[in-house]
Amino acid sequence: MAFTYSAALRAVAALRVADQLAAGPRPVAEVAAAVGVDAGALARILRLLAGRGIFAEEADGRFGLAPAGQALRSDAAVPARSGVLMFTDAMFWTTSYELASTLRRDGATFADVFGMPLGEYFDRHADKEALFYDGMERVSDAENPLIAASYEFPASGTVADVGGRYGGLLAQVLRANPGLRGVLLDKPEEVAKHRLDTPELAGRWEVVGGDFFTSVPPADVLVLKRILHNLDDGDCVRLLRNCRAALHPGGTVLVVDAIVPADPAPHQSTAMDFMMLAAMTGKERTEAEIAPLLSAAGLRLTRLVPTHSVMSIVEAVPH
Ligand SMILES: C[S@@+](CC[C@H](N)C(=O)[O-])C[C@H]1O[C@@H](n2cnc3c(N)ncnc32)[C@H](O)[C@@H]1O
Structure with missing residues (x-):
């Protein structure tokens, strides 16, 4: 119960x-x-x-x-209310209730339940789209400082957040590492709403509106947070290849996702993965599932860095 x-x-x-x-x-x-x-x-x-x-x-x-x-x-400093309302909304709740049909049909429950795929549902229901993105933004606000504090970034150089939406994580990384410069890449309509324009970060960032499947900005550290979990294996490799090509010599790719531990103890990543299965497309992966995707893109997994959140950081360097 x-x-x-x-x-x-x-x-x-x-x-x-x-x-x-x-x-x-x-x-x-x-x-x-x-x-x-x-x-x-x-x-x-x-x-x-x-x-x-x-x-x-x-x-x-x-x-x-x-x-x-x-x-x-x-x-609250990091309000949880909109995250609670989002994760318990009918778009997740009803599809979770219908999980048996998802399993029988190999997905597409959202369209079965709501009569259209999630993207179209958002296009037609602006309130639900706002609820989803506001909830996700608050969840990110909670985890971003924990992620920024868990990894030792280089003292200087450029960090690019690929699909970094409004720049919440990038801002935390720049705050914690005053010698770094930042680049935010996302779709033009998303970066238009970025939150990097604060006096504290003045002169240290650049915003690029574009398609990460076309190109990724050159950088010493490329961050992909909650990106691979939305993509199938083929698209992960396509994107990681672009990252590999954009890396400065000696650079690092950081895949930040709710990595599912090998250990079978309860972990919130499996709840995240459940929601991906029930309502969305994509999946949360294990370290063992991510390593071959990196390898196919010319990258080598060097270590897994835990954070004090559901998210872990997979570090990779060129082969
Ligand atoms: C799940 S969100 C993650 C946002 C952010 N990294 C975070 O963790 O809060 C995925 C992001 O990828 C962006 N995105 C999706 N496809 C993209 C593409 N082809 N090129 C650039 N950005 C893309 C979306 O606009 C969205 O901001």
């Missing part, structure tokens, strides 16, 4: 319950009145989520936010 946790989390995120507790614990009746729901019912949901470390019940019966629940506040 693990789905009850996701559903309860979705309900309190949708109702913005955490914002009601921002100043500290309150009686449930007060919170329920403020968000317009029944107090008895809300108390049952808070009790379930207290068991998951989201809320905490005081000795006097009031409920407050447990440390993990603080992230649901709208004013």
Whole structure:
């Protein structure tokens, strides 16, 4: 019955319950009145989520936010609310429910359930497209500093984020490594909305609107974050070959993805992979699945660097 946790989390995120507790614990009746729901019912949901470390019940019966629940506040440093609403939206939830048909038909459940592929669904439902990209952006905001801090970048040279969307990771890397210059490559319509234009990073970056299958900007470090997981093996090799060709001598390619560990212990990468299977195309790969793709592109996997997030960094250099 693990789905009850996701559903309860979705309900309190949708109702913005955490914002009601921002100043500290309150009686449930007060919170329920403020968000317009029944107090008895809300108390049952808070009790379930207290068991998951989201809320905490005081000795006097009031409920407050447990440390993990603080992230649901709208004013949290890295708000989790839009990520929760995105991952529990019908586009993932309903397709997950229909997983057996995905397995029988080898994919295409999204189109079966929603009557059109995901891309077309986004074209027709701007609100869902915004929910998805806003949620992913908040998830990236949470993991980007952890990724930037986990890898020892060179002291000088150029780092290019290939498919780096608005430059969130690149900004973190440049902040942490003042001797580096950055290049952001993404589709023209995405880079037009970049977030690199801050006084702190002035003069250290360049933005390129283009197609990474056509060319990749030359650099000492090329980063591909959440890119290979969207691509089939053939397209991964095509892109990695472009990266190999664009690398400065002595350069490095960093594939940053939710790498599935060989160890069978529970790991969030398998949940990410489940969603790719149920609702999208693409997959999360193991190190052993990525190594041959790098090799086919003239690159050699040198090591896997963990981060304090679901993401790992696969480092590769030319053969
Ligand atoms: C899943 S998002 C990852 C964004 C970012 N790296 C992150 O981790 O938050 C994939 C990105 O690749 C970009 N992209 C997809 N195909 C591309 C192409 N052919 N050329 C350039 N960028 C592309 C998309 O616009 C999108 O920003």
